[in-house]
Amino acid sequence: MRVLAAGIAEAARSGAEAEIVVEVEVSGWVHRIRDMGGVSFVVLRDRSGFVQLVFSERPVDAKGEALTPESVISARGVPSLNEKAPGGAELRVSSLEVFNRAAPELPYQVNGDAARTGIEAILDNRLLSLRNPAIRAIFKVQAVIIEAFAEYLRAEDFTEIKTSKLVGSGTEGGTNLFEVEYFDRKVYLAQSPQFYKEIMVASGLERVFEIAPAYRAEKHDTPRHLNEYISLDVEMGFISSEKDLIELEKGLLCHIFEKVASKNGAELALWNASVPDAEAVAASPVVPYEEALRLANDEAARAGGKTARMFDINPEAERILCEWALREKGSDLIFVNEFPRRYRPFYTYPLETGGGTATMSFDALFRGLEITTGGRRQHDYSAFLEALPKFGLKPEDFGGYLTLLKYGCPPHGGFAVGCERLTQKILGLASVKEASLFPRDRRRVEP
């Protein structure tokens, strides 16, 4: 019967208490080997953690070949308590089975320090770098982010949807699209499930979320960009303004942070990371765009003024605004709302105050990075038609979208959280690519 590494100390204790000797089996990867002459110590790694195996002679496989790091084995033996061993226990091995002996020269040192390896080496050796406990930890955290996202929204009566990623045209108007050969025609990879989310709100589900890949054919190759990413999408009906969405996102992020704190303690420790608490999330400010831009420039000037004047909220401004929010409000999170119309898609709902130049839209910035874009959408058919010429657009460009608005669409809006960006910023990773299992950028489509 297999026992996980994390359960060996318990097995040793219960064996000692009952004064019986019971063999157990552990299985996993050879993390480290120390040959001490007469005795060999092997640290075994499994999904639960590490356990030290003690061999009274040099461990070999059935063919007599020496164990190598990363070989996959099962070992049987008697567990015993040992304060010096990792986890406080070890296994004195009586028999060994080698399932797969790893080739001796590893192209990437799995048991090394991930922080000392450059991102290119990590990604070039992805099959092995993912075995490094710190790197694997990134994806344990990401799994909990995804779980918590869905859990929170279900409790708020949202329904999970799965929509097509193959679309006839782009939601944002046709730029930055990857083209797909679809039988005898061309289609595109969806940049966002925007239109589908809106259809599903209008279907009567009212509140929907989707967890799915999204695609942007941007040529950027920066630590902020991925050409394929996991979009955590939300859309809801019967809202008044983007402020309803900001409230929803605060609750959602708070739940995600709490769940990560409770389930990923070990993973956070490996990255020396922590998540904001509920009080900090509640304190996160909501600042209208023009005010936020002024604030960013004032802060930049105050700090010494080497920064050139910023005319929009660029990555530098995002960083400065987050520093301000942390210093002044004690929050890692800040919402910027009321974006000018020129920065938002044509379907964004206008803000009635302020001369009609601003919109009911927002971004969420977390630890220096935009992690969310959202807003209320125009749901009124006539208002939508009237607005089109102002954007140089024609009704015939929006066949499906117009049907949505023509036959009963509630006031609605939504947002998307970039899953990799959130993961990156929770753990303090240098690049968003580190938070994607198999990142796709301009040069990388393997593995």
Place this chain on the structure above:
Amino acid sequence: MRVLAAGIAEAARSGAEAEIVVEVEVSGWVHRIRDMGGVSFVVLRDRSGFVQLVFSERPVDAKGEALTPESVISARGVPSLNEKAPGGAELRVSSLEVFNRAAPELPYQVNGDAARTGIEAILDNRLLSLRNPAIRAIFKVQAVIIEAFAEYLRAEDFTEIKTSKLVGSGTEGGTNLFEVEYFDRKVYLAQSPQFYKEIMVASGLERVFEIAPAYRAEKHDTPRHLNEYISLDVEMGFISSEKDLIELEKGLLCHIFEKVASKNGAELALWNASVPDAEAVAASPVVPYEEALRLANDEAARAGGKTARMFDINPEAERILCEWALREKGSDLIFVNEFPRRYRPFYTYPLETGGGTATMSFDALFRGLEITTGGRRQHDYSAFLEALPKFGLKPEDFGGYLTLLKYGCPPHGGFAVGCERLTQKILGLASVKEASLFPRDRRRVEP
């Protein structure tokens, strides 16, 4: 304060008990309008159900235009109990707000009987047909299937992963792939996360699952096929044979059925459908391929013999085997294992008994349809290399895959459940396309 339709009876009761008159607000879609001369009845539909609104005069919007079916409104009024009204209560409306007046001529009758509408009309009018309560119910069930799938596997210590859908080549050898223009090169849409699931098992996560789209560029246009579908993927390390996977899938399906039964009672009722109970799932037989084929032919002959002899387990045999399992074992589910090598991918693990012609693989058939394919995979580097020439393959075709096996890979295997097929068969839908929100087939990429 908005009250959902499902809460109106409760609001009416508590108002009556407290002997106070409190107005509430309901919001939703106009499902049906009955003008009775002096009085008008409007059935309002929201995400929770239906509520009857009573208007003392003909309801109109702010411009004086009459309400139309599918218009989105909010109504305020006093709730009162009325046994004849749907849900046992109604709202006597004092004020009405029309958010979006639907154009009067609906291209699809939302409040009609979905069973009487052909699938082409349903899909051609997808934005409206999704509003039909029975059709929307399909996706309420699907959301619970997805939730239950993840929930069961998390409890079994599986980690959710999200892998790239853009791959350099196909896992199954390059046929049936959709080609994507990726900057200056061509890549493909992933047919399955097979290779990535295996990498993640070997990364030390050991047990992983993924919920994501998968793509098959098959030209088939049948009620069984989708070119884009949601694949519910599972992979686990340290298994002995496909029998471990079958046991896992039994437990998993049992949990999915139980959760659907408990959360989707209303949706199942709309389709006059039910799910197998735990006893039936436990009783589902596991029949080796050759025996299953013989059984299918014997059954066909017994039934009258018009069917031509079957030389493999084709859709007709799947149907017959399920009928047999239901009649003889009381189960809607049957597992066929030990598929001959010729029907399985090259990486399928050989079965040692039976002269090496069979494999540790299986299909699950549910209510006449294959919903799962799975098996143990070859994890041994030397055995894999030795087997390649038998399949006319060369090591250089498998760069990444060989790296996986070369550096410590545990015995492992997995399977995938077709989410739409499972949804279809739970509800008894005629075509799998009905179980996809926005199905993609050879002709259809809109909406």
